[in-house]
Amino acid sequence: MSILSVRNVTKAFSVPGGSFTAVDDVSFEIEEGESVAIVGQSGSGKTTVARMIVGLETPTSGQILFRGSWRKARGGAKARREKARQVQMVFQDPYLSLDRRMSVQAILSSSISLFEQLSKKDIAERTRELLLEVGLEEHHAPMSPTQLSGGQRQRVAIARALAARPDVLVLDEAVSALDVSVQAQVLNLLSDIRETRGTTYLFITHDLAVVNQICDRTIVMAEGKIMETGPTEKILTDPDSDYTRGLRDALPRPGWVPKRRLAT
């Protein structure tokens, strides 16, 4: 059974003078332990798919299943907590996804205490473990996010998502706000986590370099629809659709050099 199934999901937003279909009848499956990317330009509907999967948006029609059971979008705090154990999310902007007024320690321990009934001492211990797991050090704990670099903040955000011990991690442009060298470090960290925890990843990105580095399979979206889907290597080297080819050629990045250039 797939860990995550998206079945005929459509999302329409009402806008002045009508409605706008952001996601149009999209279906796909993600298997346990896979690392899948949804790529597309801005406005392709990829972020809306991610927000529906985690439960920040309600699909207009269609269903999202986790191990075969329906993930209803609405629900009280307790239902959301249960769903967080299934799927958690890392947001794009590490400057805005952490409460700027809280210390790293406070952010992590408050998340941990939501998911595990632990004593104060054990929570502090778990916080330390999480910090070390994401490559931070103990002296970062009392700091405010405003005192950390972008990469460090994103590590805190990942640690916070891991506090729920989720089976699936949705990463919405999670490295695109970072410098290229920092991007590589964070992606390496994510690879390590995947190896130790066996977490399933869903990357939402416009950046094919990221896809190339960490994803087994890629789904290409445009204008709310899936254009094509297949193993990452095939999508990057020999895509079926012209759209994907255009996307690939339009976004050259260090670490991934278009083949055509090599030929000249």
Place this chain on the structure above:
Amino acid sequence: MTAVVAAPNNPVAIFGRFSPVVVVSVLIIVVFTTAAILAPWIATHNPNEPDLLNTQSAPTGTNWLGTDNLGRDLFSRMVHGARSTIFGPVLVITVATTLGVSIAMVAAWCGGIVDQIIARFIDVMFSVPTIIVALIVVMLTGAGLTGVVIGLSIAYVPYYARLIRSAAMKERSLPYVDALWLEGRSGLWIVCRHIIPNISPLILTQSIASLGLAIIDITALSFLGLGVQSPDSDWGVMVRNGIDGLLSGRPYESLFAGLAIVLFAGSVNVLGNHLSRRFEV
């Protein structure tokens, strides 16, 4: 790293450096407020006891600021009157802030139709002058400090609600709120523990700015005879009461009370401006 990072609870880090004008203003606020709190111990006379043999006196050694038309000691009346003049507005602001912030949070958190209704309602309230709202309430409750405080509290709500609502909407759209929501925090928790604390500098600044206005409004209503009732004193009541003396060339009561109002309201405004520049709101 040896550089000392300013601790977030260092007063200078929060409030910025005080210019001399701000220092003087804060001093005036502190002195007047202390006098109001300690009124019974500071006053040299019973503020409500007339002395018909010693009316309209100029300042002397026993009556430091002179006496009024009934021979009551002006200094003692000033000090006692400071209580309603200072704490009345503080109460108004406390109530208005609580109501305004609650309404703004409901609007910002619920969004949609609830927000639309609240926004329209705020707009309509906004177009009615505060004094008129206060007058209507005073008519329902009868003249007195209670009616004035309730009236002004209601009148100030739209000012808070409008400002705080837009700040809260901005805060609510930040991804950290989404993250907390996904973790399974309740809306009430997120609003009270995260959104309100994060916009608290704005709330504080707005409160101090409105405090200046509330002092002016509350003394104006007392001046009209709608607020604090005789024989109790209030700086607005004293300005009114002193007009008779003023017309016969003895302006002390109106002068001192008026000066006290202007100094206090002005100081609060200076502090408010300083804070709003500091927090860039």
Place this chain on the structure above:
Amino acid sequence: MRRILLRILLLLVVLFFSVFLVYTLLYLAPGDPIGALLGPQSATPGQVQLLREQYGLDDPFFERFSGWLWGVLQGDLGRSMVYQQSVFNMILARVPTTLLLVGLSTLFIVIIGFTWGTRAGISRGAWSNVHLAISTVLLSTPVFITSVGLIYLFAVVLGWFPAFGSGSDLITGIWHMVLPVIALSLPAAAYLSRITYSSVRGELNREHVETAESRGFSRGYIIRTHVVRNALIPMVTVAGNSAVTLVAGSAIIETIFALDGVGSLLVRAILQSDFALAQGILLFIAVFIVLVNAFVDTLYFVLDPRIRRAR
């Protein structure tokens, strides 16, 4: 055309709701109107019942409201219980005083605030600091204190102007208005000058002004044509808001200077619990506020081509 009709319709809806609100609030007001009506005289329960029927006090709420509204539409605002006169006539008799006060003040505010603000905005250096200091003091001084100060200085010490009263004809009427108008205008004039100051400053730094300057147009010409024109929009907003606050302020000013206007009548009506009178005046003020807002909206429309095109 459809938009204009829609606006008028919206205006009527807002008017109806303010009227309804005013009525409901006073319907809910505590106090016994019959007691206020009878004053110190005593009456038998039968007489009280007769009076209640005569004033329709026992009818259901909506019946009373629609009856009252129908009366209002015909210019009948009921009778003042304290003065035993028609509320409509009482208000009408006092409207000229208030209109004169508010009208002269608006004129004064616009002239003083605008010239002062432009002056300070154009000049660099000391002028603008003086402007800032004076306007700060004026803005944090309540009108009743300014009034008392003016009375002391100009009526008691110098004896130039009368301290109280309305005057008997137009000339003495305006003479009596000088101090009230100054007292009512100063804070609003200071505020308007602040707004004018900052919008003039903002406009002066804009590219189109620099371009005009580099083309060799004189400063005076540029200020007249570009800067002042563009600074007009925020001024209209302020002027509209002031007109509304002035009516509220007139309640204070008229009471201090013993002017026989609508504002002082409202304060007296409230102090004497004369509900019918207060209701009538509040209704009058509500209509005034709605009309001023509509007028300001129209003025935007005329002044700003961008808004015109957008509609």
